[in-house]
Amino acid sequence: MMDLGCLQLCLTEVANGLRNPVLMLHSRDETHRMFIAEQLGFVWVYLPDGSRLEQPFLDMSGEVLTTPWLGDERGFLGMAFHPNYQDNGRFFIYYSIQFNSKVEKIRISEMKVSASDMNMADPYSERVILEIEEPAANHNGGQLLFGLDDYLYIFTGDGGKAGDPFGKYGNSQNKSSLLGKVLRIDVDRTDSSGQQYRMPPDNPFIGDPDTRPEVFAYGVRNMWRCSVDRGDPVSRYGRGRIFCGDVGQNRYEEIDIIEKGGNYGWRAKEGFECYDLKLCQNSSLNDILPIFAYSHHVGKSVTGGYVYRGCESPNLNGLYIFGDFMSGRIMALEEDRTTGVWQERSVCMGDKKTCSFPGLINHYHKFIISFAEDEAGELYFLATTYPSSSSPYGTVFKFMDPSRRAPPGKCKQKPLPVKVKGKKFAFAPRERKSPQQLLPVDFNRCIESSL
Template sequence: MKVKVPTVTNRNFETMNLFCALSLVCILILSGCKKHDEDSGSGGNEKKVDLQLVAEDFVSPLQVVSAPGTKNLYILDQVGKVWMIDSSGKKWPTPFLDLSSRIAPLSSNYDERGLIGLAFHPDFKSNCRFYVYYQLPPRAGGPVPGASWNNLSRVSQFRANCDERRTDMSTEKVLLEWDDPQMNHNGGALAFGPDEFLYIAIGDGGGANDTDLGHVDDWYSGNKGGNAQNIEANFFGKILRINIKSSSPTGTPYTIPTQNPFLNAPGLDEIYAYGFRNPYRMSFDIGGEHGLIVSDAGQALSEEINLVEKGHNYGWNVREGRHCFNAANNKDIPASCPTEDNLGNSLRDPVIEVNNWQNPTGGKATTIIGGHVYRGRAIEGWDGKYIFGTFSQSPTTPNGELFMATMGGSNWEYKEVSVKNHPNDLGYYIKGFGQDNDGEVYVTVSSNAGPTGNTGKVYKIVPATDN
């Protein structure tokens, strides 16, 4: 099929290579970190909010997850542990899950590996099953002769002892695993949809530009590389959807949902959507239309939030955000690029685009951190608003910001959230978000960019009280 190539104006953007001129640590930070525009949302009458401390003394908390049918919260710590906060607010003294001896050794300065995803089975209350995504040390071999893989990525099922306080470590059942060429761009989010299928967000394999070792060619000759655009070679740069309720007759520990877009067609059967760089967090709206909302860290100009639908292509590395991308020189924006792929699928633009801190037109987000649609009752005026954040405003400053978006149309308006006692930023690196079964939203933070120390905290976003 012939690919349509329309003209796309530059709009005065230039790409700046993420950490290429800096140290390896900086390269790793910036290749996974991105930035944002100033307030692009309209004014509103939402009430000021505050942060209520829920628990602390974590290393690098990435996620707060509620277990269906319970009032307990589970805190995912990147170093390999999951901690339970019971219905009384007590943090249990021993981990609910401890994989710290199994995960790949982590860099204390910055790392995108570790225990990075957690989801509970919809019937957890009765079957005690849950799912994790983590990185192990690499297996032998490498993406090309003479090169080594960086890690082995794995998605597993575990079963808890049904007091909900600890995991039976002997029950691990590996669902998927794949050799990963670089340490960054692992994605990491796991979520069950309203269809009760398990969704898995996987990054493009790492490095920069989707062009390093372990990055295959794709259909677009204008850019080298393209794991995210190649739907037949691997899972990189994709969101997968699998049915874990039954095993395949061929022995696979899951089956493929019959409505998956590439079942009985060219492309890997597990793929639900593709064209992502680093889909670090994703969530389903627990109300409304139950949309799947995915944050995708950009290269050097733009961070993005995508409203993801089955079978669609979200552009990377043909596009970054809403503009064309040049893999050979990411400081240059091509005048034009395809608007659809070789299958005739349109390259979908994000619903939110946020400027990276390196964007020459201005911006101050190292990485976008996806959150949740607020469906609680505590905060007046917040129902149906999408809450998200930024990791920080530069790689070395713990000053992430909180944002609120009004959903609707193809370009969601957003603005910074005013937080009492944190008038300019939160004063931490924002690592992730969470939501309880009542629809209230939580944010996880740390004073350290990497998985080190014990400054990690979990806060609940609550209405501000008058002094």
């Protein structure tokens, strides 16, 4: 039975055949190209006409640590273009790497675009910014983004295993550890000590001898997909807020808005509830509560999304749209601007009749890996039928609200031309109008992100 009170959405398929696509980005250079990264370490360029270039923008597959295991969280995990990419060609990447078949780390590096081809990175330009040792295979974080302040934000996991068992309080509450944190660094300057970045002078814990100066916020478990709100197109309300989905442990998944110096509660709390009673009852916890949490009856591994600020679907404006990796549910939150409270807004796939317009579909793959926003602010998500780093079932879907469309001609974009040197492949949709039989997945073998 369909919930008649739900906002019915339709989808269009925009890319397919991808191996666990972990993110899709635009480079803010007015070309409206999209860059799609696979967990294996390949980044592909898609042109505004939907075609894909034959050569990858970046191939880090020789460096990146991945396995074919279902649900393995290691690999190429994050990427962010410098705010001035159009002029300086700099971008940043976040990936898993192994040394001597033993020590595993996450590495954050800077790279540059090729001087001779705007659709290829310079493979020799890597400059390592930061490496953090990972004590376990899971909870590697993986988000990179630039805030409106032009600083680079790095979202690390708590180090893995279950219940953040590291040390007396766990990594997340330990401000001298870089794990379980939101870090903020200035990548436009180097340090006199030879460090590849500088501390923003207003980072909240600078001068505290027990805290790493990179720490911007702490008490996070494994934030998987964060985004910067570009703000209401007219009033600019909400501009610059950073939203994150933080994957839960046994009972709850949560959505947070990141605040400077904030403690997000893990492992003392999970969602709104106590997880570690002793830590939870500590009067100095002073944690920031989620804007929304849901139980494991609904889903078991949150995938953070975006606040919709596009032009094509006016009804979606201001809704924070996100999903769950394990249950395949798409959800939305709506803010009451007078109280600041976020409430769930019921969304669902439109029925056959609602999504009958040519090119529209009303079904998608179950495992929602990531959400994305294009240069115009339209919203997408990346999903697969079989979450292994080498299985080529990853598909990119674009949201469309059939109930209210922008008037014709209102949302026209004029992308800057892209000089293409090699071959390109035209997009061919694979999804049928009606849902097809998807690959069966053995859930007992799936390594749930919530373990």
